[in-house]
Amino acid sequence: MMDEELILLNPGPACTSQRVKDALLRGDLCHREPEFTELLARIREGLPRCLNLAGTHEALLVTGSGTAAMEMAVISSVREGRSVLVVNNGVYGERMIKIATAHGIPVHEVRSEWTVPADPEAVRAALAEHDDVDAVVCVHHETTTGLINPIREIGEIVAGTDALFVIDAISGTAIEDQDLAEVAGDVICGTANKGLHGQPGMSFILCGERSLRRITEAPVRSLYLNAASYLQGQRKGDVPFTPAVQVCYALDEAIAEFEESGGFAARTRLYRERAALVRGQFERLGLKVLVDEPYRSNTVTMIHLPDNVTYAALHDELKKRGYVVYAGQGQLSADFFRICTMGEIPWHRLEQLEEALRESIDAARGV
Template sequence: MSVSVSPADRLVLLNPGPVNVHEEVREAIAAPDSCHREPEAAALINRVRQKAARIGGGDEEYTSVLLAGSGTAALEAVFSSVVPADGRILILDNGHYGERLYRIVSVHEVPHRRLEFGWTNPIDPAEVDRVLAEDPSITHVGLVHHETSTGQINPLREIGEVVARHGRQLAVDAISSLGSERLDVRADHIDWLVGTANKNLEGLPGVSFVVAPRHRLDALENVPARTFYLDLYGHYISQDRKNAPLFTPALQVITSFEKALDLALTEGTAARGARYRALAERVRAGLTERGARFLLPPGHRANSVTNVHLPEGITYDELHDGLKAEGYVVYSTQEQLAGVFRVANMGQLTEADIDGFLAAFDRVVAKLTEVAA
């Protein structure tokens, strides 16, 4: 197979964020220096808030709150802010990021219950239904839509229907799904949606956000704050009512994110999902031809991440370093999945990028196998 080598100044990022971005997104980061208390900054923030709400399917009844920080900042803002003192949240956990939700509520001493399904197992809506029926103290449910530690896509719509039927609120970590997987805040009964710029929305790191109905955000006035910097209600009131950020935002990153949102809204989630799916299928077909074993069966996999067992006799560090020298960056998994690595296909990638990776994989594996022999 004849494959062109990637330019030396471009790493092909096959990690699940940050991603290779569109040139217009990269250029937008060079916006002029500006003051965050000026009207033009407020106008920028309000435009981006509106577009972020739209990407999740929100209409005029929804808005978003921007936060300077990675997706975990927005997660912590939600999971520390939305549960009242007399409430309780059910954390659905089937991987590293479900465990992260549990750790966040534990740190903030939010009353909670943890329902573990085990890594690589999908979350069972029937079990969620059973727990909610037996435990009226639960007021909120926390779910990771795409559990990137395993590549598992969880049944969001079915769980949303269960939670809504019981009259509870649903908070969703959509950090690795929003923009490419099927998701709609209304149809999926999502009360609190957490997203970030630098994954499927193909922006740069440094800004995250929360999408919610306005009435849910307004109701936070009666929930005592558990944190200072990440107080979701404080950020909402400042951005929405005072027309100014609560603290200093990353304006250049937000400017770049607006361009990424424009591109995402123009392409559409369905089209981006189809683009990602085609690239994922190319990765999986190529690795299957090479005898690779996958962590999950096909029906459980998201369209943007593939978890693969390492070739026999090769360590992750050896594979990673060899591929990086060729211009391709793959990703490790958590220690619970030793012997597995991740290949993501988020961002501005092409079929040539995937073919180049597969060719580099062949060269690296052949070299490492030869050395071991």
């Protein structure tokens, strides 16, 4: 095993800086104390600011992984007797359907292949066909394959209707070039880890004006994930349930680090540069990428397993060399693996990835 830290090349949890890890040790704090109220206020202001949504979107912070934010967003956006339209081209689109179904919310679906971006015109047609849709839900970056969906174009279509546009931006926020200020997103779901480089365990939804109204009209479908109770509590500096205080400390520090290092423009540039670096390596190594170039995200690359190499063998060889990669999901698990350049990763470790991959592929083949 190498002396240097293991680099996580999976799409979250992502590696974090020492500064963010140290923040976990700021100390014990009761969430009913004024220090927590200040911490919460800083984070609630910081999140929309980092994503260029200050003044248009209000943050609701929840203790739970990204799926908690997705669930809160869906169930708080649909009124009684109304439905959700899910744009589905991957595991996370499917998850939105499972969430709605679990809560008895009727679902319409616009489905496309996992390697094909959603078609905005199909969304327009579905909205014309179904007059009961209260929310259109779309994943920005489908982490399943590393595919980007056209949220700006879909947002323009949804904005002209009564439906809210709910975006699962969990693996896209602060990573992808699309400036969310240019997207008509009513609810945007994100997490503390991934592109913001905080610790996993907290997630959030950013609510625009239309969504803040809708939250109060949707029925209470869950005690824990009822956005209306978070809105009411957080505006008073309170949270309805015991929060992961230490993860909030880390998020607070991650937001400070994000802004000090140049904010949204600098972070997305870093992700673009990393993607170019590693994809150049994949090309030199003859590795084939699943998704066509124009639709690739800035982090996840879905790669065909080289001939005569199993995922398990490749994973283990790369881990010996200091890198954790990730399996393909669902129907793609047998033939593909994923490499994701998310989180705090020293540049030289990404440069060294090429050699590690070359050696690991040879070793996994038994050369």
